[in-house]
Amino acid sequence: MIIRNPKPWHNERSQITSKRLYLKRRHFLKSLIGVGIGATAFSLTGCTQSESEQALKASLKRPKISPLSTNPNFSNLERPITDEKLAGSYNNFYEFGGNKSIWLKAQDLPTEDWKVEVTGLVKNPKTYDLDEIKKQFPIEERIYRFRCVEAWSMVLPWVGFPMKALIKAVEPTSKAKFVRFTSFYDEKIMPGPTFHFGELPWPYTESLRLDEMANELAFFAIGIYGEELPKQHGAPLRAVLPWKYGFKGAKSIAKVEFLAEQPATYWNTLMPNEYGLIANVNPEVPHPRWSQATENFISEGPDLSWEIKETQLYNGYGEYVANLYS
Numbered sequence: 542m543i544i545r546n547p548k549p550w551h552n553e554r555s556q557i558t559s560k561r562l563y564l565k566r567r568h569f570l571k572s573l574i575g576v577g578i579g580a581t582a583f584s585l586t587g588c589t590q591s592e593s594e595q596a597l598k599a600s601l602k603r604p605k606i607s608p609l610s611t612n613p614n615f616s617n618l619e620r621p622i623t624d625e626k627l628a629g630s631y632n633n634f635y636e637f638g639g640n641k642s643i644w645l646k647a648q649d650l651p652t653e654d655w656k657v658e659v660t661g662l663v664k665n666p667k668t669y670d671l672d673e674i675k676k677q678f679p680i681e682e683r684i685y686r687f688r689c690v691e692a693w694s695m696v697l698p699w700v701g702f703p704m705k706a707l708i709k710a711v712e713p714t715s716k717a718k719f720v721r722f723t724s725f726y727d728e729k730i731m732p733g734p735t736f737h738f739g740e741l742p743w744p745y746t747e748s749l750r751l752d753e754m755a756n757e758l759a760f761f762a763i764g765i766y767g768e769e770l771p772k773q774h775g776a777p778l779r780a781v782l783p784w785k786y787g788f789k790g791a792k793s794i795a796k797v798e799f800l801a802e803q804p805a806t807y808w809n810t811l812m813p814n815e816y817g818l819i820a821n822v823n824p825e826v827p828h829p830r831w832s833q834a835t836e837n838f839i840s841e842g843p844d845l846s847w848e849i850k851e852t853q854l855y856n857g858y859g860e861y862v863a864n865l866y867s
């Protein structure tokens with residue numbers, strides 16, 4: 542069993558001694574190399590490695606969210622929480638590029654005066670800003686397992702509120718059966734992946750059935766590691782659906798719409814032969830090009846950079862969601 546400070550990010554940064562920082566930095570570089578991203582994580586920046594590290598740290602330094610308490614039902618410590626710098630430099634955000642090293646490019650995302658329009662088949666449509674969201678909804682921390690369809694996985698401490706709280710506020714009508722999340726898009730600052738030359742179905746959209754959105758687990762994150770979301774993680778508001786593959790969790794959401802019919806989504810339009818709307822984590826349903834039976838858990842252990850683990854049905858959250866799919 543690993544005994545460790547469960548919330549290192551709750552420490553004041555100023556209290557961290559230089560020795561610890563030094564060890565952490567060594568460890569961080571080691572973990573980057575371990576997962577095979579050492580060469581690429583910093584290669585796009587055109588700066589020295591230490592300049593890049595400073596820039597990465599700056600990108601991760603966000604206003605603290607307080608007061609904050611961890612929901613005891615989601616304090617998941619059977620696996621170590623993934624290192625903050627590792628999680629913040631190994632991302633998928635295709636608007637900013639097709640590899641994992643988009644953190645620097647993502648700093649172009651304009652998050653000032655963000656508005657989220659909640660609209661469609663609801664009694665109380667409303668456009669929220671971030672302050673209203675923080676005031677109106679019950680903000681808490683939840684530590685969730687995170688599983689990308691590419692088979693890497695992490696454990697991440699999100700800060701946010703359950704989607705069901707938004708449902709309660711806007712009151713979908715009886716006609717509403719689906720919800721669609723639309724990410725912010727501006728082609729002037731979002732070059733997209735270089736490996737794809739055809740038309741891409743921007744903006745990024747994702748969708749859930751309304752009963753999935755109303756499930757206890759479905760979460761809107763406004764923060765991670767006790768602070769507001771860094772841009773690379775999808776500031777200022779993104780979806781987190783821990784029983785589904787990571788692509789379902791749209792980043793930098795600008796619009797939430799309640800709909801009668803199932804909408805097209807970004808990935809279902811682009812890759813109709815991959816996973817459909819549901820896309821639950823399931824070891825028995827392989828991707829067309831790889832098995833999902835195991836996952837590569839990106840931990841922060843000093844000896845192992847990732848561990849191969851057996852994939853769990855619903856990513857281990859069956860007690861919450863299995864009844865949605867009987």
Ligand SMILES: Nc1nc2c(c(=O)[nH]1)N[C@H]1C(S)=C(S)[C@@H](COP(=O)(O)O)O[C@H]1N2
Nearest residue numbers: 632633634635689724745774787788790792
């Ligand atoms: N708008 C948008 N949202 C997105 C993506 C994206 O490319 N664009 N990638 C998805 C995928 S594939 C994953 S695995 C997660 C990654 O979240 P993270 O970088 O915060 O770990 O974001 C999801 N949300």
Ligand SMILES: [Mo]
Nearest residue numbers: 689690787788
């Ligand atoms: Mo993903």
